[in-house]
Amino acid sequence: MKEFTYYQPKSVDGAIGLLDAKWGKTELLGGGTDLLDLTKEYVAQPDKVISLTGIANFADIQVAPQTGKGSVVLIGAGARLAAIADHAHLQKIFPALTTAAGMIGGPQIRNMGTLGGNLCQRNRCWYFRDEHVHCLLKGGQKCFALDGENQYHAIFTQGHKCVIVSPSTLGPVLIALDATAEVQGPKGKRTLELAKFFFAPSGENEREHVLAPNEVVLSVKIPEKEGTRNASYEVRQKQSYDWPLVQAAVAFKADGGKATGVKIVLGHVAPTPLVVEAAAKEVEGKEVTDAVATAAGKAAAKDAKPLSQNGYKVKLVEVAVKRALLTAANPGKRQYWEV
Amino acid sequence: MATSWPKDRRLIGKDIPRTDGPEKSTGRARYSIDMNPKGLLHAMILRSPYAHAHIDAIDVSAAEKTTGFKAVHEINGAGKEVYFAGDEIIAVCADTEEHCRDAMRAIKIKFTPLEFFVKEADALKNPQSKTISGPAKSNVAIGAEATKGDVAAGFKDAEKIVEADYGMPVICHQCLEPHGLVASWEGDRLTVWASTQAVVGTAQQLAATFKARIPQVDVKCITHYMGGGYGSKFGPDIQGIVAAELALKTKAPVKLMLNREEEITVGGNRPSAYGKIKIGGKKDGTITAYEVDCHGSPGERGGATVNLGLLPYVYLDTIPNWKRKHTVVRLNTGIARAMRAPGHPQNCVLTDCPVDDLAAALGIDPLIIRRKNLPPNDDKVAQSDPTAWLGQRNNIYVRELDLAVKLSEWEKKWHQPGQGGKGPIKHGIGMAIHTWGGSAVGNLGDGQPANDATVIIDRGGQVIVQSSTQDLGTAQRTVSAIVAAEILGLKVSDIVVRIGESPFGRSSGSGGSTTCPSQAPATLRAAIAARDDLFAKIAAKFGAKKEDLVIEEGKVVDKASKKGLDWKKACAMLGMDEAKGVGAWSSNMANEIDPDKKILVNPGVSNVQVGGVQVAEVLVDVETGVVRCTNFVAVQDCGLIIDKLTCESQVAGGVIMGVNYALFEDRIMDRHTGRQVNPDMEFYKLGGIQDLPRIKVAMVDMPERGVIGIGEPPTVSTAAAVGNAVFNALGVRVPYAPYSPENVLNALAKKGAKG
Ligand SMILES: Cc1cc2nc3c(=O)[nH]c(=O)nc-3n(C[C@H](O)[C@H](O)[C@H](O)COP(=O)(O)OP(=O)(O)OC[C@H]3O[C@@H](n4cnc5c(N)ncnc54)[C@H](O)[C@@H]3O)c2cc1C
């Protein structure tokens, strides 16, 4: 890793003051589970690393009850993934979030990794992570995955020059839950819907999100909606220490047996989390039966344009959506596919 | 006098915990990487980023100016070619790891990239091309064919014939402890702390390297603890030699251990094996013919892929007609190294998977076809040596099949292929069988056994077992203690075992499952010799005849007077002396025939060849293609078991590796960059505890056969058993491992397309 200067400011303003307006020279540090890897591989070579761990209350998880409306949950960007996964109240109201957080990596990753780092982490494309491969996203001429080893890459590739999959499993969940992020830059704070947080990069001056290089994620706010049902389902080759091949996050309101306000978001299939409205439509206003869930899965997968080696993921989208819906609709019930 | 194991065994064969468990689990055990002698420098190797390139120029001037830089050592200089991404070019040495890396990155190399192949299919499409080193004419070498019987007639005779593809990809060594060593010179004396499976061999190779320059060179290799080798660590390797060179140049100790990426790309790999197979048989289970046309890649430097002499595998002698053809495809990838039973897991998949498919075609339980084709006993051999494998193998397999059937509840759980349940989660059960050698190592060129051990008893009653042999994590240290304690009537914890230092005597590399069958008998003989020396030295003071002295637990007893003395008191009679015994052992001694009686001189001390039967149960999610191996039964023999606990542990470890071969491991090469895309533990997948089955190990103890090695056999048939279980669940053969969601769904889709 290249030598850098380490800072641990006590305030967000202090952190922002240290950040460069362009990508590359400075990096924020949450738990370091991603940034350290990138620096060791010389994929990131910052001159300054600015830790966020010195900022007070940055890791707090607050549940603010609102009269008659359910609660509002505010999670600090410094909250550890393990703290999110183990939070008893969150487990009750947002099982989609706590299961997704609880399945990330292994205990070491979850105990170090933070919410902010999870949302801002870089993609896992193996060409991108190899110092010796100069691909499009690193300022090179071509995307090596297009005609290379792409079994884990995007299957919704339309219009994308870089076919990474968005790595965050919390992203799709937070979008499904209508969460917003509060971010702060040199000009002050702004609130951003999670649905607008992620970005499909295609060059070295772009990231997998829309933040400016000198902006910091402060917190994520999730409104609890009455009667909310939500779930996240991951298809994984390994149960331990692995990435999902495909993920589906769903949320809806259980309205007298019918699902309304249905949101279905896919993870690990496109350069950003993918909101699939056609799939949500299949469920809207209906009881979530096996047939309805299956139809939603089919609708979700319909527009996939897989690459040479990842056609198998299309079927996984169908299954993940179906299973996420059935899980959300039947909380606490053992499902027929569970081993 | 003939050597034999004691008839009544107090410790041997019992469950005895590993004696160095506490050291290892508390972090007190010091591995090679933990050695930090004063003034230590760090070294790294700059490697080719290209799969094949010409080195035009190397410029180290900028590196020499970096902070902490000490020296370089060129491995492949300007004008040479490098043949895979990872091939060594030049090593750098600096005062810290960080400075070393900086210096390495400051070296400028000009390359001319050259044509390369990193995928078998591409090389096979260009059979004339040559992108590799050495005199070979092209990357592709079509091997000799071999035939037995009349294959065409055999297929004619068959009631059903199956033709299909099977295979396993290249997989990488993933020892937890990386390759490498710490080298330190004092005058002509070189000490290395190496992660090696061959303590003596490593010292010898290093000595040979420096002999011309330093005629008096004296090399000591130390390997007290080791984090696995599995066949990938038999010498100093290029990195070890380089570390010693740099230590010589800088006059300071130098550490060079590979990092994980290097470990995976250059630490050695297991060749792939892909075969087109045709197999035919009859309803009663008789296999009438088998034909295989296979290829595999051992990487750039060539070498074997499958074990061609043993293909078809266990049924080689039973199948009357077979034909085999094999093509070696050299690619611009890292070097193949022996990996736990080299060639055998591939052979097993290329044999036992088609056998199950044939059973399905014939509509019979695969157990029937296995029973029917088990290799026969050789009755002549059985008469001359009742402990020999050839005379017994049928009985052993039958016994093991029966046990595996019982423990796995095969009769209850086996169902027709594809009948694994109603929902998306399908149950499957599958079986495979294997064999392995595992004898003692023979005599060396000087006519002496390759292995010996020394047992020393001092006047305080302290017992030391000393040997240069190594404990790779196999529990050899514990085995040595058990054997000495058994003979001397002591507790295992009473014995001090000093191993892993090359001056401690003669020992061979730990390969081929030969260590225990070589070292345990050597220790037995050494302990007996030390005991007899003790008796001789104390008899007078004891007031007994030395022939009358015997060992009882914790005591030395005079048979004549019935007088017994506590061990320590007896040893105190040594006065200023000590008792000592040296014992050697080799396969030559195991096979020695009494010229008059025409029988073995030392029967039942060590032996060769074992069998094993494994049964896997899986649950396959047919909607996602995810396979979970849930239960596993491993039945295994290895003659006389010294430590049942660590022996079973070896078997469980073999199964764990095998499940990984079956479900997860895959070296993925990129055709355009020529680089491995998964040189890590993230996308080079390895199962965690949740991904592994409940493993039931059943050892079939055959003490009359003597000691036989256990390290390799239990990993051989695992992948084939899992593959067969997946077939049983789906009714569809997933042709290639790993049985990943991708490969499972693709196989199901193909079947669906066919109808
Ligand atoms: C084997 C393995 C499996 C994994 N599986 C999953 C998985 O299934 N799902 C998943 O989602 N993740 C997975 N991860 C990734 C893991 O979740 C991330 O590494 C982790 O969340 C990153 O958090 P961190 O705090 O350590 O980030 P860091 O490494 O500290 O930072 C990551 C990036 O985010 C930026 N950053 C950090 N905090 C902020 C902030 N507050 N504002 C703005 N920018 C910020 C940093 O500058 C950096 O660029 C896996 C990782 C591994 C190694």
Ligand code: SF4
């Ligand atoms: S997918 Fe993106 S990151 Fe990967 S090789 Fe292509 S351009 Fe680079």
